[in-house]
Amino acid sequence: MKTLMVQGTTSDAGKSTLVAGLCRVFVNLGCKVAPFKPQNMALNSAVTSDGGEIGRAQALQAVAAKIAPRVDFNPILLKPNSDTGAQVIVHGRAISNMEATSYHDYKKVAMDAVLESHHRLAKEFQLLMVEGAGSPAEINLRANDIANMGYAEAVDCPVILVADIDRGGVFAHLVGTLELLSPSEQNRVKGFIINRFRGDINLLTSGLDWLEEKTGKPVLGVLPYLHDLALDAEDAVAIENKVEQAKINIVVPLLPHISNHTDFDTLRLNPEINLRYVKMGERINNCDLVILPGSKNVIFDLQYLKEQGWQIDIERHLRYGGKVFGICGGYQMLGHTITDPEGIESSIKAITGLGLLELTTELSAEKKLAQVSATMTLGGKECQVKGYEIHCGVSTMTANDNKMPVPVLFNKSDSQSSDGCVSNDNQIAGTYLHGIFDEGAATQLLVDWLDSNNDIEQTINLDEHREQQLERLATVCQQHLKISAIEDIINNSKTTKP
Structure with missing residues (x-):
């Protein structure tokens, strides 16, 4: 050689x-x-x-x-x-x-x-x-x-x-x-x-x-x-992405330890979607969807999110009918609590989540690594997706007397287990699965979830692109x-x- x-x-x-x-x-x-x-x-x-x-x-x-x-x-x-x-x-x-x-x-x-x-x-x-x-x-x-x-x-x-x-x-x-x-x-x-x-x-x-x-x-x-x-970025985030006359506006908070932001490449590259990153000191506003991204230090980044006032922005966004989607660490943030008893990611042992999904998360030493084929279900419609999991947290869906268990977002094709959930009011969803928007059908399903009347003319298949x-x-x-x-x-x- x-x-x-x-x-x-x-x-x-x-x-x-x-x-x-x-x-x-x-x-x-x-x-x-x-x-x-x-x-x-x-x-x-x-x-x-x-x-x-x-x-x-x-x-x-x-x-x-x-x-x-x-x-x-x-x-x-x-x-x-x-x-x-x-x-x-x-x-x-x-x-x-x-x-x-x-x-x-x-x-x-x-x-x-x-x-x-x-x-x-x-x-x-x-x-x-x-x-x-x-x-x-x-x-x-x-x-x-x-x-x-x-x-x-x-x-x-x-x-x-x-x-x-x-x-x-x-x-x-x-x-x-x-x-x-x-x-x-x-x-x-x-x-x-x-x-x-x-x-x-x-x-x-x-x-x-x-x-x-x-x-x-x-x-x-x-x-x-x-x-x-x-092409897939090694680490740098493509910040500038202004799209004029966009049909869909998406905001992603730029967290200090944001990971796998390539999840958003097909959305960012679509000429009918304006995906922008919100940086320190900026507000989350004027959008149809907020996506909470993956994080390598989820407790620290959730604390940062709150310090920026983004939790208040997200709550206002939901009151006005907007929607929120969390991926991996972002999914964990949507729950009630995140605990890290073994100090896997930081010295902070626990933090209160955003309380938007009925789940709790505990970080553990064993990291989940898997390639996954799944059925993605949003707003009563579904499509097949492929993606991958990289996380050390275990999230458990919960319910109390006043709330029914949340519906399943993903059914893994290789088992009966589920990954992810949707809120009962259909405004909030989350999953551990990265890469779900790499194929065009998932992008169209997301757009339909946001507004069934707001069709986009083209989607991007990331592998082909x-x-x-x-x-x-x-x-x-x-x-x-x-x-x-x-x-x-x-x-x-x-x-x-x-």
């Missing part, structure tokens, strides 16, 4: 997208390719075919490589649950919560897991397309590094360095990053790719010539700024990158050490 690693001068330089594009380019050329990210820190994750949890970007890259996602594609996943701590997931399974200093010491153990996955993949694939994390030039993180050059040195693979010219200072980013590397690491960098360029390429040529002369390394291509490229975007990305990579030069780097991957 050959290995090529893409590292970036900064976070969000375009590593994830470039790796996805190259995966699709090389699989289209007949190569058996797998994506790989030794260590990922992200709150957007996916459930794999082998029942584990990996970063959303690696699941997307697997689709680009035309293979099913598996845990070996992202052996170490860190899911931040505070400013200094994160849940540590190894080979798809959560092992513990760690503070940053503790994890720094744990990296030696984590490297064994990374190399174990690398060696397993080497038995099956011809090419491993690897994504680094952040920047390789973070001086304070270089000891015991497993995410960038530490991994590259361990497996002896070549590196391509990518930088975002739209940020400004692209030549300083590239030259400065290179200067901060050790001699062997500098030798390992085989070329540069400049990302998100807009303008006349002729005005950039003199800078590219200078860069190659200064470093002795080739520029392997300049990728244009793709304004409307829409993603496939179109990946083919478009691969075409752009073939047009603007020196693919033959990249192939030469891959095929000479054992000549990297001085």
Whole structure:
């Protein structure tokens, strides 16, 4: 197996997208390719075919490589649950919560897991397309590094360095990053790719010539700024999404630990739906639907929601006939109480919920990871959906003398159990299931639930949309990158050490 690693001068330089594009380019050329990210820190994750949890970007890259996602594609996943701590997931399974200093010491153990996955993949694939994390030039993180050059040195693979010219200072980013590397690491960098360029390429040529002369390394291509490229985000939330003349207005509170916001991609991309995120200091208003998203620290985020005055906004929204939908952590928030007796997510042991659904939730150490097929029922209509569960809470529906048990929202096709519920007044619903709106039928069902007379002309199937975007990305990579030069780097991957 050959290995090529893409590292970036900064976070969000375009590593994830470039790796996805190259995966699709090389699989289209007949190569058996797998994506790989030794260590990922992200709150957007996916459930794999082998029942584990990996970063959303690696699941997307697997689709680009035309293979099913598996845990070996992202052996170490860190899911931040505070400013200094994160849940540590190894080979798809959560092992513990760690503070940053503790994890720094744990990296030696984590490297064994990374190399174990690398060696397993080497038995099956011809090419491993690897994504680094952040920047390789973070001086304070270089000891015991497993995410960038530490991994590259361990497996002896070549590196391509990518930088975002739209940020400004692209030549300083590239030259400065290179200067901060050790001699062997500098030798390992085989070329540069400049990302998100807009303008006349002729005005950039003199800078590219200078860069190659200064470093002795080739520029392997300049990728244009793709304004409307829409692929699963690794972590960043797409805030700007103003739709004029929208038929449906949806609001999502932007919680500090929001997770799996890719749940809303098909809604956000629909030209007839205006989905906006409400940020700190803003009000929840002027909408048909409020969706409470998933959360990696549900008690902290519920406390934040209340501090922002959003509970009052939601109650007013319901009084005026609006509707509310909760997903995973958002579903838990809709109940009466959330307890965390073992401190799974935070030091706060319990909190009063919004009291909008008849349920209580207790967080537990065992995380539920499952891919699910289900029947979604809203407003007397139903459709088939597929999705996935990632949560450590167990919610129990309750009833008292004055209220009947809530009706079931989802019947799992593989059992008699249920997941989710609808309020008796049909205004509030929730479920643990992520990804339910990825297919168009579920979007139409949601719209019908909001207003049966307000039909939308088109819905988006996320799988089909993603496939179109990946083919478009691969075409752009073939047009603007020196693919033959990249192939030469891959095929000479054992000549990297001085």
